[in-house]
Amino acid sequence: MILTFIIDPPFLLLLGYVFALAIPLASTRTLTRTRAFLAGLCTLIVFCIAVVLSFWWYPDWMAMYFATLSDDSVGARGLVLLLALIFYYLLYCSGFLWGTRVRAQTGRRAWWGVALLGAASALIVVPFFDRYYAVGTTADFLTGSGLPLPHSPLALVYNLALPLMLLVGAIG
Secondary structure (H helix, E strand, C coil): CCCHHHCHHHHHHHHHHHHHCCCCCCCCCCHHHCHHHHHHHHHHHHHHHHHHHHHHHCHHHHCCCCCCHHHCCHHHHHHHHHHHHHHHHHHHHHHHHHHHHHHHHHHHHHHHHHHHHHHHHHHCCHHHHHHHHEECCHHHHHHCCCEEHHHCHHHHHHHHHHHHHHHHHHHC
């Protein structure tokens, strides 16, 4: 069961949705061959690299401490990770398709979807903030000895991934 990705689905839908809004209205290309889709896909790949590193180093944190994945075999963790990455791709594509449909029907009002998904991405962190902020194993979390996210090794991963995602998205 993939319990991690509690906070990621709205962001991934938002990612696809935003890139869909970048397609020129007069475009005649197949959606998956547009520059916007491909740039979004490259951005998703950078995000997924950060997810892979996070999951491999801190699987319990990625499961938001609802499961102790660090006790599982490497093969089992690899399977969970593979399924999660497939799910991430499907969420990105769903957001992209949703964005193209909404934009075709509503024009500029499609930007309200960005506000909605952005708010959902931010608000979903609120009830899980204590789990998100403390990085470590389930035992670390339960004893309060997890590292604060900004002081954990993952801070470097996300500090590199975020600007790279923004750069890839801007170039695309």
